[in-house]
Amino acid sequence: MSPIQEIIQKVSASHGTERIALLPILQAIYKNNHVLTEEDMIEVARELDISAAHVYGTATFYSFLETQKSGKYIIRLCKTITCMMHGKNIILQELERLLKIKPGQTTPDGIFTLTETNCLGQCHKGPAMLVNDTPHTDLTPENIREIIDKYRREALQ
Amino acid sequence: MTKNLKRLDLIFKNEGDSEVILGKTLARSNEELISDLIASGLKGRGGAGFPTGLKWRLAADDKADEKFIICNADEGEPGTFKDREILTSVPHKVLTGMAVCARIINCRQGFIYLRQEYTYLIPHLNNAIEEFHQLMKKFKVDFEVKIFMGSGAYICGEETALFESMEGKRGEPRNKPPYPTNFGYKGKPTVINNVETLAHTYSIFKYGPEKFRDLGVKDSRGSKVFSVSGDTPIPGIYELEFGMTLQKFVDDFGDGDAKAVQVGGAAGFCVPRKKFEKTIIGYQGKLTGVSLPTGGSMMIFNSSRSMYNVLHNYLDFFVEESCGQCTPCRVGTQQLLMGIQAVKRGERPSTYLDKLLELTEVMRVTAKCGLGQSVANSFSSIVENFKEEMIY
Structure with missing residues (x-):
């Protein structure tokens, strides 16, 4: 069984093998591989017995699913109004300086992907960002360095 | 700064009595419970303001064999973060509301549609759901709740887009009618309620509709959880009564220099300083001034903002x-x-x-x-x- 089939089988245990299982399957593959490749999508389409175009349509609709390879840690910095008011741009500059990449890019070592995202629901503690699933709030240029260092150390271990 | 507005503590008060309340509520008839909800004047707290009791009745009246109750936790409106706090502090109230609704409309499957930004809440929510399932067994109710994760799409907070998303499709809204109470998830009758709405039903079943109705003003009954952010010294989540003027709100929460307040997030209205006095926070139904509905997002801008x-x-x-x-x-x-x-x-x-x-x-x-x-x-x-x- 291919790794993708294994993931599909695992998700199907709780969500079934019909199209209603599609989003959970895509989420699980993305969580595992940090990318949805064309081969993956064709495989999913075959397993669920739906058209690959439908799988592609769903996969490309959602901002938390990507068809390009992301780093081990995906940084999603909130750019919506209150985070912007509370200094999101300074945080972004600091992140760009620390990681030496621009939003949409991945570090050459494959550890970090930097993106900007819409409201994370942490408006009272902005600026805020997600690193994979973990929220970090009340960001400052100082504490952002520590956060990045912590993840980098984890990745290198 | 003087604090004029009464802070309420209905939603977040946790007295650890959910088992007693659930037992008492399930012992009452469906018709009684719906009447209570309608009498309370509770309207949907996601922002659209549809009467909750009526929604449940419409779904109950449909005789389909399979129905669903969905808790909409796809809280994506800029400036809104109250649902996250409710799910963190009092998930049992939301689940109790779902269980009562399930009994009334006769359904066995419920979902919490959680936005992916809140993935870190899953372990906590699963614990609450586990305890809740034990309770369901104890009361011999055949009802199960699952979490369904969104994937980062604001539009999926729109109920029909949410159904599409759960069905494995792009989150594109459907034409309405048909409405979800007849044609929702998988084409079956579905009640879809905001997190806060479900938590309010708990208070109504616990204290009775009168106590809820006593709060607020005509057409806008009860309390509301507000997410306050922007230029304020005290950002955070506050439960307040409906019917306040924006002036009073700004006196309490502003930094003394507020030039505008965005009520209801990016999809809401911007009110300039000169209209603070005449703007009332509540659902439609004209009072002395313009009244604005809100999902609870209140963003304050001071005069330094462009x-x-x-x-x-x-x-x-x-x-x-x-x-x-x-x-x-x-x-x-x-x-x-x-x-x-x-x-x-x-x-x-x-x-x-x-x-x-x-x-x-x-x-x-x-x-x-x-x-x-x-x-x-x-x-x-x-x-x-x-x-x-x-x-x-």
Whole structure:
């Protein structure tokens, strides 16, 4: 069984093998591989017995699913109004300086992907960002360095 | 600063009595419970304000063999974070509300549609659901709740887009009617309620409809959880009574220099200082002034803020979050953004703003869902009240 089939089988245990299982399957593959490749999508389409175009349509609709390879840690910095008011741009500059990449890019070592995202629901503690699933709030240029260092150390271990 | 507004503590008060309340509530008849909900005046707290009791009755009246109850936790409106706090502090109230609804409409499967940004809440929620399932067994109720994760799409907070998303499709809203109470998830009758709405039903079943009805004003009963952010010394989550004027709100929460408040997030209305006194927070039903419904997002801007930047940020948001299905919204949002940029750069005359206002009216009438229709709210309220900031 291919790794993708294994993931599909695992998700199907709780969500079934019909199209209603599609989003959970895509989420699980993305969580595992940090990318949805064309081969993956064709495989999913075959397993669920739906058209690959439908799988592609769903996969490309959602901002938390990507068809390009992301780093081990995906940084999603909130750019919506209150985070912007509370200094999101300074945080972004600091992140760009620390990681030496621009939003949409991945570090050459494959550890970090930097993106900007819409409201994370942490408006009272902005600026805020997600690193994979973990929220970090009340960001400052100082504490952002520590956060990045912590993840980098984890990745290198 | 004097604190004028009464802070309430209904939603977040946890007395550890959910088993007793659930038992008592399940012992009453469906008709009694629906009557209580209708008498309480509870309306949907996601922002649209549909009467909750009526919604449950409509779903109960449908005789389909399979039905669903979905808790909408796809809290994506900029400036809103109350649902996250409710799910963190009192998930048992939300689950109890779902169980009672399930009994009334006769359904066995419930879902919490959680936005992916809140993935870190899953372990906590699963614990609450586990305990809840034990309770269901104890009361011999055949009802199960599952979490379904969104994947980062604001539009999926719209109920029919949410169903599409759960069905493995792109989150594109459906035409209405048919309404979810007859044709929802998988084409079956579905009650879909906001997190806060479900938590309120708990208070109503516990204290009775009168106590809830005593709060608030005509057409806007009960308390409401507000997410306060922006230029305020005390950002956070506050439970307040409906019917306050914006002036009172700003006196309590502003930094003394508030020039505008955005009520209801990017899809809501911007109210300038001169209208604070006449604006009342509540659902439609005119009182002494204009009353504005809100999902609970209150963003305060002080005089150091450029309202052009605020509007630009909202339009960036809408351009990205428009699902692209219908032309008025897909093209309209982009044209509005390019339009205000052109006016700012002097490439278009200031009268071009009137053309853009016309465009928002077209979008209000022709867009398929609430997203495209409500772009007009923030656009027109900011452009009309802060025209000079748009031009110079």
